[in-house]
Each structure stands twice: as C-alpha cells, then as structure tokens.
Amino acid sequence: MMAAAINANCGGREHAAIYVERQVVRWFQDIFRFPGTASGLLVSGTSMATLIALTVARNAKAGVDVREHGIAAASAKMTVYTSGEAHGSADKAMEILGLGRKALRRIAVDQAGRMDTGALARQIAGDRAAGLKPFCIIATAGTVNTGAVDPLNEIAGIASDERLWLHVDGAFGALAILSDADRHKVDGIELADSIAFDFHKWLHVPYDAGMVLIRDGDAHRAAFGAKQDYLAGAERGLAAGQPWFCDLGPELSRGFRALKVWFTLKEHGIRRLGEKIGDNCRQAEWLAARLDQDGRLQRLAPVGLNIVCFRYFDPILDNAVLDTMNERIVVELQERGIAAPSTTRLNGLLAIRVNITNHRTRISDLQVLIDAIVAIGSSLRDEIS
Numbered sequence: 001m002m003a004a005a006i007n008a009n010c011g012g013r014e015h016a017a018i019y020v021e022r023q024v025v026r027w028f029q030d031i032f033r034f035p036g037t038a039s040g041l042l043v044s045g046t047s048m049a050t051l052i053a054l055t056v057a058r059n060a061k062a063g064v065d066v067r068e069h070g071i072a073a074a075s076a077k078m079t080v081y082t083s084g085e086a087h088g089s090a091d092k093a094m095e096i097l098g099l100g101r102k103a104l105r106r107i108a109v110d111q112a113g114r115m116d117t118g119a120l121a122r123q124i125a126g127d128r129a130a131g132l133k134p135f136c137i138i139a140t141a142g143t144v145n146t147g148a149v150d151p152l153n154e155i156a157g158i159a160s161d162e163r164l165w166l167h168v169d170g171a172f173g174a175l176a177i178l179s180d181a182d183r184h185k186v187d188g189i190e191l192a193d194s195i196a197f198d199f200h201k202w203l204h205v206p207y208d209a210g211m212v213l214i215r216d217g218d219a220h221r222a223a224f225g226a227k228q229d230y231l232a233g234a235e236r237g238l239a240a241g242q243p244w245f246c247d248l249g250p251e252l253s254r255g256f257r258a259l260k261v262w263f264t265l266k267e268h269g270i271r272r273l274g275e276k277i278g279d280n281c282r283q284a285e286w287l288a289a290r291l292d293q294d295g296r297l298q299r300l301a302p303v304g305l306n307i308v309c310f311r312y313f314d315p316i317l318d319n320a321v322l323d324t325m326n327e328r329i330v331v332e333l334q335e336r337g338i339a340a341p342s343t344t345r346l347n348g349l350l351a352i353r354v355n356i357t358n359h360r361t362r363i364s365d366l367q368v369l370i371d372a373i374v375a376i377g378s379s380l381r382d383e384i385s
Helices: 002-006 016-031 046-061 089-096 117-129 152-162 173-178 217-224 258-292 319-335 363-384
Strands: 039-043 078-083 104-107 133-140 165-169 194-198 210-214 297-299 307-312 342-346 349-355
Touching: 002 258, 016 039, 016 210, 016 258, 039 046, 039 217, 046 078, 046 089, 046 133, 046 165, 046 194, 046 210, 046 217, 078 089, 078 117, 089 104, 104 117, 117 133, 117 152, 133 152, 152 165, 173 194, 173 258, 210 217, 258 297, 258 307, 258 363, 297 363, 307 319, 307 363, 319 342, 319 349, 319 363, 349 363
Parallel strands: 078 104, 078 133, 133 165, 165 194
Antiparallel strands: 039 210, 194 210, 297 307, 307 349, 342 349
16 A cells, blocks of 8 residues: 555656665575675566566577677577476566577476486587587476475586576575575575565565566676666766666566565564464475375375375276366365365376465364365265265
C-alpha cells in the first residue's frame, strides 16, 4: 500500500525509493560475498533475472560489440551448458537472446539430480573441437523438480579453467545460505559471476520480487546502459543519483519492489528468516523419513533441500494405473482443501511433489497430508478392485 501510494518510478533519478533498492542490493551483495564493485537489480523473478544475466554474459564473451552489430557478427556459434533438470527459463532466455535452444546443452545428472561434471567437461571439449564458442554455464541451486543443488564448487572450477561465465539459478535454493544448518549445501555460490533468485519464495515477500546480482558491475552497465537526451544525468536535482537502475536492465519504468523486501528484512531479520528456511528443510527430511516407513508410499528422489517427491504405491498395479491414481489423489487433495501439492515426472513416473516453503507449515500438517493421501489412495484402489 505504501509503495502504491508513493508511486515511484525506480528507473532512476534522485529520490528515496532508489536508496531503498540500493540498500537491498547491498545487503545481498554482502550475503553472497560479492565485491563492492558488483551490481544488482530487483526484477519480477528469476526468469527475468536469468535473461538479464545471460545478456551480460553473452555481450561480455562474444568478442564483438553485440549491441551494435548483433549476435550474427560473432565468429562462432555461442553455446551454454546447464543440467537436464534446469528450469525452462533457460530455454526462453536462449530464444530471446537469439542464440536458440539448440545452443543450450542439457547435461546429464547423477542419481541425486545434480549436474554430472564429467559429462559437462566432455561436452565443452567436444564443442570447442567442433569450432563452437562455449561461453556460459548455468548451474542450479534447487532444481524445480526435486530441489537438487548442482556441485557448485566443481562447476566453478570448470568455468574458471575454461574461462566461462558461471550463472547460478537459485530461484529459491540460493537462500539456503541464510540457514546456519543448510548454507553448506550451496557452498561455491559465492564464486558465481551472476546469481538469480526470488524473494517471493523462501523469504515470503508478496509477488513479484526477484533479484539478479552481477559480479562485474562494469559489464552489467555495458550491457544495458544507454542515455538519451531526455534522460541526461546531473550532479544535483532530480536528474542526479547516477548510476540509474534503467542502465542495468531492459526496463525504464520500474515499480517500487524494494520496499516490501526492505520491510520484510527489517521486521523479521536475516537470522529469523534463515531459521524458517531451516525449519522447512527439517520438515522435508521428516516427511521423507516418514514415507520410507510406509509401504503404501514410495519416495522417488533424494531430498536436497525442501522438496519431497513420492507416490502412492501398490506393487500389484502397473505404473500407468499408479500414474492415474496419483494424479487423481493430487486433484482430490486440492479440491477438498486439504493440501496443494503439485505433480511432476521422475524417470517416467508421475510423482506427487511437495515443496515446503511456507513459514506456517508444521509437522502435524504433513501428517494430515500423509493420512489423506493414504485414505484417498486406498479408496481409489478399492474402485479398481
């Protein structure tokens, strides 16, 4: 309500809303141990943050002035590497940037859903031998299907050796860095050239609110900065306050997203928010252990952070029937107002996906969920019989 009443355009100029956003950016530069010369921008979410980060990476690594001459002027086809479990926003970014989805190499994952670094190194070497131009690796901190975290330190080593840009999609998982018990799971994220993450997931900020951090602030400004006569800066007055945020992304008109983030952090504090993130991870571990004790439920993936994937199971029924049953179970849970899990597919099997990001979730809620799944599954089983 306050942001709407102020009605600030955070594209730039010298006014209070700009200082609030700069403060939020500085806080997270410090949290992720980025240098003071880094830059950042509040955006609608990780999809936009990834597009901005890859734009900076493309322009920095192309070897030509892409803004002036276009990507076609690059001497070789530029390629990007990410895991087979990476979010679809990477595909969209490749399309928008004119690189095309075929230039995005989907690397195999291990049994835990993490990028296979051996396969990554082989793919990069093969592409170089074929005359292509590898320029960026997109690692994931918290895959959308299972919450897996890629081996960030190993990937950072490969990126350094190969002189590639390292971007981390940390839509929710990056913020595990705030939990004392879980920050080790994202070790290496501080080595990234850029990080994308959301406040509207694990920090409970209202939609929409995401952030992109860029280690090289000069490269960030070089990718987007463009002053017109009507946007000329000044030393004093409203035209002061350089650099402006419109020089760090595609938007000139920008809402006051930073205020709700600032208030959340000031009201609750980093320690308390980190504790709630840790609580969600412990709840996911409890749920996984409880599932493993019940022969009617089958866990389908390891638990990396806060996502648990499983299905109602009966060894007598084939997988096609079980897929249909589990899909119906999820719809029943939603329509009865019991819980709101989603579905995904893992190794060809339909899974019930429980993503725990609510600070109000209790173990008792998860027990209600289990009981309801078993009851609905048993009822559907009786129908089949």
